[in-house]
Amino acid sequence: MLLLCVFSVAQTYSPIPAEVLHQRGYVNPIPKPADFTSAMLWGIAVADTRIPGYKKARIEVSHSQLTCRIDGRDVVLNDDSGEVRGGLYRRQPWFGTDEHDPMPMQQSKGRPISRRGCEEWELRNPRSAILNVGERPDRVWHFWAASPRAAIPSGRLDGCTVKVRARISKGALLQIGFDYWHDPTTGYGSGGNNHEAGASDWYFPSDQWQEAMFTDIKKN
Numbered sequence: 001m002l003l004l005c006v007f008s009v010a011q012t013y014s015p016i017p018a019e020v021l022h023q024r025g026y027v028n029p030i031p032k033p034a035d036f037t038s039a040m041l042w043g044i045a046v047a048d049t050r051i052p053g054y055k056k057a058r059i060e061v062s063h064s065q066l067t068c069r070i071d072g073r074d075v076v077l078n079d080d081s082g083e084v085r086g087g088l089y090r091r092q093p094w095f096g097t098d099e100h101d102p103m104p105m106q107q108s109k110g111r112p113i114s115r116r117g118c119e120e121w122e123l124r125n126p127r128s129a130i131l132n133v134g135e136r137p138d139r140v141w142h143f144w145a146a147s148p149r150a151a152i153p154s155g156r157l158d159g160c161t162v163k164v165r166a167r168i169s170k171g172a173l174l175q176i177g178f179d180y181w182h183d184p185t186t187g188y189g190s191g192g193n194n195h196e197a198g199a200s201d202w203y204f205p206s207d208q209w210q211e212a213m214f215t216d217i218k219k220n
Contacts, residue, residue: 016173016202017048021094025175025201027216032157032195038181039197040149041066041078041162043212045174046091047137057134057171060108062126062209064145066178069158069217077143077152077160082107082127086143088136095140096187101192103141106130126165126209133172149184159217160197167209174203176212 003090016023037183041064047057066078087100108128133141152160162178186193 009207015204017046019092019094020046021176022199023202025199025214027198028196030195032093032180032184032197036180036182037161038149038151038184039066039068039077039178040144040181040194041164041176041178042142042144043084043086043164043166043174043176044199045131045133045141045143045172046194047133048171048173049137051171054137054171055134056169057132057137058169059131059133059141059172059174060082060128060167061131061143062128062167063163063165065163066160067147068152068160070153070155072156072158074161075153076106077150080146082101082129083146084129084131085146086145088139089142091138091140097140100142101139103143104132104135106132106153128167149181149202159215161217162200163216164212165209166203166212167207168203168205172205174212176200176203177214 045059047054054063059162061084063081064078065076067074067076086103088103089100089119090096108130131141131143160178161218164174166174168174177197179194179196183194188194197216198214203210203212
C-alpha cells in the first residue's frame with residue numbers, strides 16, 4: 001500500500017511587501033561622518049498591491065518637521081505645513097537607480113466653510129499634500145521637506161528627530177527617516193554625499209491622522 005504524506009508548510013504573512021529594503025525600523029550603527037554638516041527628512045509612500053482596492057490608495061501629509069538636538073536644545077531645521085517635494089523611484093529592485101520621475105501631488109486647502117468651529121475643522125481637515133500612490137503602484141513615492149536643506153548648527157550634536165503628520169488610506173503604507181548630508185547644497189551625484197541615519201517602523205492605514213516619528217537620539 002502506498003502512503004502519501006502531505007506536509008503543510010505554514011507561510012507567515014508579512015504586512016510589508018517583500019521588495020521593501022527595510023522591513024522594520026532601525027538606527028544606523030555607523031555614525032554621521034564628521035565632515036557632514038546638514039540633514040534632510042524624508043518619507044517613503046507605497047501602494048500595497050496585495051490589498052483589494054489599492055488603486056485608490058493615498059497618503060495625506062499635513063505637517064513635517066526635522067529638529068536636531070544641539071547642546072541639549074532642540075533646534076528646528078525644517079518645519080512645513082501642507083507641502084512636500086519628491087519623486088517617483090524604481091520599486092523593483094528597490095531604489096534600483098537614482099533616476100526618477102516628477103512626483104504628482106494634489107493639495108487640499110483645508111479651509112473651514114464658516115468661522116464657527118474653525119479650530120476643530122482645521123484639526124480634522126488640515127491643509128495637506130495628497131499623494132495618490134495607487135495611481136502609480138509600480139513606483140516608490142519618495143518625498144522630502146518642501147523647505148531647503150538646512151545646515152546643522154555648531155555644537156554637540158546628540159542626533160535628530162523627524163515627525164510627519166499623515167493620514168494613510170486603505171492600501172497605502174508609510175515609512176519616514178532622514179539623511180545626514182555633506183552640506184546644504186551638494187546633490188546626490190554618484191553617491192557618498194548622504195548618510196542614512198535610519199528609518200522608522202512602517203505606519204499602516206487608519207481613518208485618523210497619525211504622527212509618524214523617527215529619531216537617532218540615544219535613549220538615556
